Amino acid sequence: xxxxxxxxxxxxxxxxxxxxxxxxxxxxSLKVHTSADDGPVLLAELTERSFYRDFLSLDKIGYKxxxxxxxxxxxxxxxxxxxxxxxxxxxHLLKIESLYKLFFENSVSKSLINxxxxxxxxxxxxxxxxxxxxxxxxxxxxxxxxxxxxTGHFMSLFRAPLAMSEVISFxxxxxxxxxxxRWLRNPSFCEVxxxxxxxxxxxxxxxxxxxxxxxxxxxxxxxxxNKVLDLTDEDFQNLNIxxxxxxxxxxxxxxxxxxxxKAAKIRFKKIAFVPLIDSLKLIQQxxxxxxxxx
Amino acid sequence: xxxxxxKTKTLICIGSGGVGKTTFSATLAIGKAHEGLKVxxxxxxxxxxxxxxxxxxxxxxxxxxTTDQMREKKGQLSACVIQHEKAFDEFILKASxxxxxAKDIQKLTNNKLYKQLSTRLSGSQEFTSLxxxxxxxxSAEYDLVILDTPPAQHTWQFLKAPEKLAQLFNEGVxxxxxxxxxxDIGFFKKVLNIGTIQVLKTLETLTGAxxxxxxNLFFSxxxxxxxxxxxxxxSCHKLLSSQTTEFVLVTLLDPSRVTxxxxxxxxxxxxxxxxxxxxxxxxxxxxxGGSQKYSAKLKNLSDYYVQIxxxxxRLWDTKFDLKIYKCPEVSxxxxxxxxxxxxxxxxxxxxxxxxxxx
Numbered sequence: 001x002x003x004x005x006x007x008x009x010x011x012x013x014x015x016x017x018x019x020x021x022x023x024x025x026x027x028x029s030l031k032v033h034t035s036a037d038d039g040p041v042l043l044a045e046l047t048e049r050s051f052y053r054d055f056l057s058l059d060k061i062g063y064k065x066x067x068x069x070x071x072x073x074x075x076x077x078x079x080x081x082x083x084x085x086x087x088x089x090x091x092h093l094l095k096i097e098s099l100y101k102l103f104f105e106n107s108v109s110k111s112l113i114n115x116x117x118x119x120x121x122x123x124x125x126x127x128x129x130x131x132x133x134x135x136x137x138x139x140x141x142x143x144x145x146x147x148x149x150x151t152g153h154f155m156s157l158f159r160a161p162l163a164m165s166e167v168i169s170f171x172x173x174x175x176x177x178x179x180x181x182r183w184l185r186n187p188s189f190c191e192v193x194x195x196x197x198x199x200x201x202x203x204x205x206x207x208x209x210x211x212x213x214x215x216x217x218x219x220x221x222x223x224x225x226n227k228v229l230d231l232t233d234e235d236f237q238n239l240n241i242x243x244x245x246x247x248x249x250x251x252x253x254x255x256x257x258x259x260x261x262k263a264a265k266i267r268f269k270k271i272a273f274v275p276l277i278d279s280l281k282l283i284q285q286x287x288x289x290x291x292x293x294x
Numbered sequence: 295x296x297x298x299x300x301k302t303k304t305l306i307c308i309g310s311g312g313v314g315k316t317t318f319s320a321t322l323a324i325g326k327a328h329e330g331l332k333v334x335x336x337x338x339x340x341x342x343x344x345x346x347x348x349x350x351x352x353x354x355x356x357x358x359x360t361t362d363q364m365r366e367k368k369g370q371l372s373a374c375v376i377q378h379e380k381a382f383d384e385f386i387l388k389a390s391x392x393x394x395x396a397k398d399i400q401k402l403t404n405n406k407l408y409k410q411l412s413t414r415l416s417g418s419q420e421f422t423s424l425x426x427x428x429x430x431x432x433s434a435e436y437d438l439v440i441l442d443t444p445p446a447q448h449t450w451q452f453l454k455a456p457e458k459l460a461q462l463f464n465e466g467v468x469x470x471x472x473x474x475x476x477x478d479i480g481f482f483k484k485v486l487n488i489g490t491i492q493v494l495k496t497l498e499t500l501t502g503a504x505x506x507x508x509x510n511l512f513f514s515x516x517x518x519x520x521x522x523x524x525x526x527x528x529s530c531h532k533l534l535s536s537q538t539t540e541f542v543l544v545t546l547l548d549p550s551r552v553t554x555x556x557x558x559x560x561x562x563x564x565x566x567x568x569x570x571x572x573x574x575x576x577x578x579x580x581x582x583g584g585s586q587k588y589s590a591k592l593k594n595l596s597d598y599y600v601q602i603x604x605x606x607x608r609l610w611d612t613k614f615d616l617k618i619y620k621c622p623e624v625s626x627x628x629x630x631x632x633x634x635x636x637x638x639x640x641x642x643x644x645x646x647x648x649x650x651x652x
Binding site: 019200229242245277 | 341549557578588605627
């Protein structure tokens with residue numbers, strides 16, 4: 001039985017996956033405090049440049065998780081840059097600090113790490129699954145929400161462990177890669193959430209990714225149709241021609257999105273557009289919408 | 295309409311994913327061709343609708359999209375969808391001069407590392423874009439070349455691409471991996487090689503022996519053309535920081551984007567690039583008049599946009615001399631040339647009066 005769960009959020013650039021990841025983490029964090037045994041929730045972003053620092057006006061954000069009581073007393077936020085994950089992973093594997101320095105702290109290696117197929121991806125997934133695999137530093141979180149790569153790069157992230165284990169079939173690294181891959185395929189531990197907008201390109205990418213994940217990993221992703229307006233006849237009353245045209249196109253796009261997702265037999269949840277500027281209020285409102293699924 | 299400096303030959307549209315850079319680049323190109331310039335627009339991964347509406351095929355070739363109206367004004371419009379793999383091969387060929395035989399090329403393009411480098415490495419798309427851009431600017435066939443940049447999460451990834459690649463092609467890097475066991479080496483190289491062997495061993499532990507073999511092959515394949523490669527990288531750099539290159543940052547009417555945009559625009563300018571223009575794209579262009587009756591939902595929406603517009607004015611009380619424009623939302627059903635040239639005419643400088651008069 002898995003005691004910890006990880007949730008990956010992905011989606012085409014600009015669909016609002018970071019906001020939904022934060023809102024989902026917030027929804028989860030409201031649940032965990034009912035049980036004294038549960039650890040808090042961790043929200044991790046994978047970029048080299050933080051989104052949450054500006055969005056939530058945090059003083060700093062780093063590899064080490066930081067509690068964010070303004071959102072929830074059970075939520076910590078951190079930033080896992082590939083370089084930091086790799087450093088921790090390599091140190092754990094190589095054991096010797098000097099060997100680590102020789103290898104990682106010169107320009108040659110740095111540029112090689114950039115091109116080594118799948119090494120960064122493996123390090124990130126190694127970190128994400130280190131708690132459940134009991135490998136590396138302690139990860140006392142009941143739920144980990146990861147604001148992951150966009151749809152274009154997401155498959156290369158999930159494919160990395162298997163690809164690596166095929167290259168190195170024996171030794172500790174091969175064994176670990178296989179174990180990471182196994183955990184990703186375990187539905188009681190790992191969930192993928194795809195965020196999309198009711199627009200042509202994001203919907204196409206969502207359906208493609210959904211099917212790849214299903215076929216290659218047996219994962220049934222959760223899909224969120226974000227920023228839905230769901231306009232009714234009442235909204236269309238008294239509009240002039242220009243306004244009518246503008247909102248009709250939005251309504252048509254939403255209809256198109258529903259049809260395409262249904263035709264692909266994908267279950268999804270609508271997230272209503274929240275016209276709020278304040279980040280914290282925005283997270284709270286959306287997390288209420290996601291509560292039932294958390 | 296958008297005003298450029300008279301000397302500007304190159305325009306680079308940057309911005310994070312989903313802001314509509316590609317459509318905006320096309321709109322700008324059409325508008326400038328109507329103003330009488332010979333324009334080339336280089337796009338990346340346009341939506342099917344946009345490509346079809348404009349008559350482009352994503353095959354890396356240049357298409358002439360000049361209309362009679364443009365011709366009357368002596369304008370010309372060409373468009374090209376960059377094919378990254380093709381462009382990367384082209385780059386390698388050009389850099390190698392005539393030193394490369396057909397066999398060499400095959401050996402290299404079959405190399406796994408080469409494939410990785412030309413397609414999947416972060417930064418390689420940015421790099422090939424710059425390479426093509428440079429090529430077309432150098433050809434001096436166009437008055438203006440507009441580049442739509444790849445969907446990077448953050449703008450600066452694009453600007454750092456040449457450096458990243460240069461690091462890899464660097465002589466020092468390559469020499470580490472070439473014949474680490476050869477006998478006629480000096481003392482310094484011997485010391486270095488002890489380190490190299492350690493590093494190689496470590497890499498083997500981390501990635502497997504095949505990778506090292508590929509690496510060796512790759513670096514011995516490219517060893518003769520270090521200099522031309524670096525020259526290319528340098529000239530990309532020069533182009534980016536040239537006085538005849540302008541950057542346009544494209545963003546949306548969204549509170550988190552506005553903050554992000556403000557930070558990024560400062561950083562880009564500090565790095566010495568000529569960021570002159572910010573475009574707030576996909577502006578909702580519906581107005582709700584004073585006496586008009588509307589639903590509560592639309593009223594909320596309208597209030598929301600008005601609030602963000604107020605933020606815009608506050609954020610850019612401008613210490614820099616940046617031009618800020620708003621570009622209306624383009625209907626996805628009307629991506630054809632005529633409508634886009636209309637949209638171009640509707641691009642206006644941002645002023646203090648709010649868009650919606652409630």
